[in-house]
Amino acid sequence: MLDTLYPWIKALHIMAVISWMAGLFYLPRLFVYHVERGTSPEMVETFKVMEHKLLRVIMNPAMIVAWVTGLTMAAMPWVLDLGAIWPYSKFIGLIGMTWFHIWCAKRRRIFEADGNSLTGRQYRMMNEVPTVMMVIIVISVVVKI
Template sequence: MLATLYPWIKALHIMAVISWMAGLFYLPRLFVYHVERGHDAQGMDNVFQVMELKLLRVIMNPAMIVAWVSGLTLAAMPWVLNTSAIWPYSKLAALIGMTWFHIWCARRRRIFAEGGNTLTGRHYRMMNEVPTVLMVIIVLSVVVKF
């Protein structure tokens, strides 16, 4: 049964990861614009807050959950992981980092909503590179399987 479901679960996992990554790339960029342009025009702060909230709750959170559940399901299949190799552990470490970044973004969104943001656009631009580095580690881990 698992062998039959494997390609479907793997496809679901890939789609969820793509959706999650899109959100992880876009939300910090929204924060940059929010900091730099959110107070220029009347009502822009509210527009950014709605965009950030919907991106997080409608796309990022469900995608992260599906990515984790489908990934753990794949990992439970006996032929998928080679636990004597390094790659599953490097992927797991990067995935934990990705989840931490997701939580950091959610906290930053809440701080924006409360009007307490103190970080600059430059800070958010730098943080926007974190998911890229983690994605490189994950892709190399899974494809090269070192």
């Protein structure tokens, strides 16, 4: 039964990861605009709504689906080679990606309370974190060292 469901679970996993990554790339960019262009109360409120909806409607569900489908596939005995390095490097990348998601959620709450203290440049630099995690994960899964 699991072998017939595996391609569907994997497809759902890939779609969830793409959606999650899109949000992880876009939310810090919204933070940059919020800091640099949020000059009027109307713009600030617009950014707050955009950030909230991106996190709650797209990123959180996508992260949950990515984790659930990933763990489901990991539980299938033929998927992981625990004697190889790649499952562990992928897991480290995944933990980094999840940490970044949580960091973004905390920063969004700080913006919501009008308490941001970081600059647009700092958010631009943090925007590179998901790229590094993605590189680690993709190389781990594709090259399978």
